[in-house]
Amino acid sequence: MTDNVPVKAAQTSFQIINELRRMEGAGVSELAAALDKPTSTIHDHLRTLEEEEYLVKSDGEYYIGTRFLGIGEQARARQKVYSIARQEVDDLAKETGEHTNLMIEEHGRGVFLYKSRGPDAVQLDTHAGMRVPLQTTALGKSMLAFRPREEVDDIIDRHGLPQVTDKTITDREELYEKLDEIHERGYAYDDEERVKGMRCVAAPITNDEMRAIAAISVSGPKSRMRGKEFQEDIPDKILSSANVIEVNLTYS
Incomplete structure (x- = not known):
């Protein structure tokens, strides 16, 4: 049975999003340290979120993207x-x-x-x-x-x-x-x-x-x-x- 069992990959993505909001932008190493997770794991999630246009990358750091504006307004x-x-x-x-x-x-x-x-x-x-x-x-x-x-x-x-x-x-x-x-x-x-x-x-x-x-x-x-x-x-x-x-x- 998998009822009420959180999907860890999804949890990690949302933890990254929330931490980026708190930090107002961060690099891979900073996020990995803040969340106490492997750098490779954080990197994979960041790349996926960027490809889906939920994050943007500038000068090696990731930020919350404007796609969330549409979601929030809805x-x-x-x-x-x-x-x-x-x-x-x-x-x-x-x-x-x-x-x-x-x-x-x-x-x-x-x-x-x-x-x-x-x-x-x-x-x-x-x-x-x-x-x-x-x-x-x-x-x-x-x-x-x-x-x-x-x-x-x-x-x-x-x-x-x-x-x-x-x-x-x-x-x-x-x-x-x-x-x-x-x-x-x-x-x-x-x-x-x-x-x-x-x-x-x-x-x-x-x-x-x-x-x-x-x-x-x-x-x-x-x-x-x-x-x-x-x-x-x-x-x-x-x-x-x-x-x-x-x-x-x-x-x-």
């Missing part, structure tokens, strides 16, 4: 919430002047599906396709708060609660308490839990069963995200946008 376009929420995310960025994001959950991680920058937004590392631990963001916590506790347990068992900053929630019981608060309040806060100096407010986008299928957020510097703006004004705007998206999802 995956994003398949998400109904993306096409419906995009305008609301853009409008929210213009109204607040800050970063706004749309996130979904996939394989137990938060995936940024779309982002928009307002005129006052600072530079951040987020981009479409970026995957993060769910409990490190207001977006992720807002989705977890509107998922069954058994599902949250499964995600934690699979991925743990990795620490990103000194304010990241890493304790299961503390997270449960926060999720109960978020569920009652309807939105979530992130106070420097993924990025130092940044705060975020997020609300879930739920279906008819009140299960979170996505989330939207506004994030900005701690110096601007404070007081009534942070505690009332931005949450009200996000809840309003989430409601519009939910209605459009229901009747589209």
Whole structure:
């Protein structure tokens, strides 16, 4: 029986792709050392991936190719919430002047599906396709708060609660308490839990069963995200946008 047995050659190819992304390009020897695999094995995989146009080679180093753009865009376009929420995310960025994001959950991680920058937004590392631990963001916590506790347990068992900053929630019981608060309040806060100096407010986008299928957020510097703006004004705007998206999802 071969059920549930990973294909090692395929695993190696994806390990190479992920490592190239992390290293932002590398040579054969560098990749072999990083992955602790024979140089000949890495070379064969690299040549195959290059021939299939998933990688490009320049000055002896390999890089992720643009063929992945088409794959990623097709995956994003398949998400109904993306096409419906995009305008609301853009409008929210213009109204607040800050970063706004749309996130979904996939394989137990938060995936940024779309982002928009307002005129006052600072530079951040987020981009479409970026995957993060769910409990490190207001977006992720807002989705977890509107998922069954058994599902949250499964995600934690699979991925743990990795620490990103000194304010990241890493304790299961503390997270449960926060999720109960978020569920009652309807939105979530992130106070420097993924990025130092940044705060975020997020609300879930739920279906008819009140299960979170996505989330939207506004994030900005701690110096601007404070007081009534942070505690009332931005949450009200996000809840309003989430409601519009939910209605459009229901009747589209």
